[in-house]
Structures are given as C-alpha cells and as structure tokens.
Amino acid sequence: GAVVSQHPSWVICKSGTSVKIECRSLDFQATTMFWYRQFPKQSLMLMATSNEGSKATYEQGVEKDKFLINHASLTLSTLTVTSAHPEDSSFYICSARDMVQGAGGYTFGSGTRLTVV
C-alpha cells in the first residue's frame, strides 16, 4: 500500500534556530500534501495544504513566514520551522493524498516530535 516517510522522527533544537522536516511519498505521486500539528491530548490541527509546484495554502492563524512549506516535486514536501521557539514544540504530522485512490487516499507519515530548548 501507499507509504509516506517522514524524517526526522524527533529533533531537539535551540531556540532561534530553524528545523526542516521532510515528507516523502514512497510509492505514489502526491500532488497534494498536508501538514498537521498535534498538541498533547488534542486533535490534529491542519496547518497548511501543500500543492506541488505552487504556493502552500495556510490555515487561518498559521504564520506562513514561520512555517515555510516547499513542495518541489510530486514525492517531496518540506516544512521548515524558522526561528523556532519553545512554543513551537509539538508533534508535526504530514499526510499525502494519492489521487489515484480517490477521496479516501490519505496516507500519513509517522510524525516528527520537535522540542525547542
């Protein structure tokens, strides 16, 4: 079945530095990828929709200059948390949509635990 690889699975960084998270669809092409943030004991909150070859669409309240998204190919999207601060510490999850599978074709990465110290 469809597989999405997300890397790294966890990262610790110093406040003020930037961190890049990669999301790859391994055996299908994903014209659309999604980035979620999950707070403890809360739901997955959609941050942005990443479209191959075009700008990402950010949800209300998400700072696009802080959370940079690049979707340069049909199999790779990256999320860069710029000038990270402790409040950015969270669990970030990507999802890729396999349009061949139709409406149900969402596959999720295993997530990245970001800790900013």
Next chain:
Amino acid sequence: AQSVSQHNHHVILSEAASLELGCNYSYGGTVNLFWYVQYPGQHLQLLLKYFSGDPLVKGIKGFEAEFIKSKFSFNLRKPSVQWSDTAEYFCAVNGRGGNKLVFGAGTILRVKS
C-alpha cells in the same frame, strides 16, 4: 466550517467487552467520513471510511461504523475488543469534493488484559 466532536477522550475496557466510540460532525453539505487508528509509536492508519451507499461500513480488524445522517453521527463499534486494540482513535471528515480532513480530538482506548 467543519468540526468533529468525539465524546470520550479516554476509554478503558476489559478484553472481550464491546466498544462504541461516538463521533458527531458539523458540516453543511455532503461528507466523507473516516476513522483512523494510531497505535503507540506508529503512524495514523485508516480503519474504515464512508462515502455513500450502505450506512453500515465494515473496516479492518473487526471494526465497523454506522453513518446516521439525521444525527450527524458516525460511531465506531467493535463487538469484542482485544488487548491489541489499545490505541488512539480519530474520527475525521471532509466535505465531498474537498481536500482537507478535519479531525476530532481523538479517543484513547486502553484494553485491560
């Protein structure tokens, strides 16, 4: 705007007990409905989905869910849970033809052996 409500955040059951996890959604149009499971340390996996047709949907691992349009509900059920069903369960919805999945807050299920 779409929203999804899951009634219980934590559920503890003994093995062989029956399970029902509630999910209600708010959306003004036709929807696709999903249940995902996240086992400890693993990624989200699709349990089952409803697009149209028979409102009783059967998924993997003995799970099923029933779409009741009049109640805007899509409750997940399993007649007899196993210890291995310990996980977090998420209900999700997207508008028909839409792209975005909206998730409920999740229900952590712990099955005691």
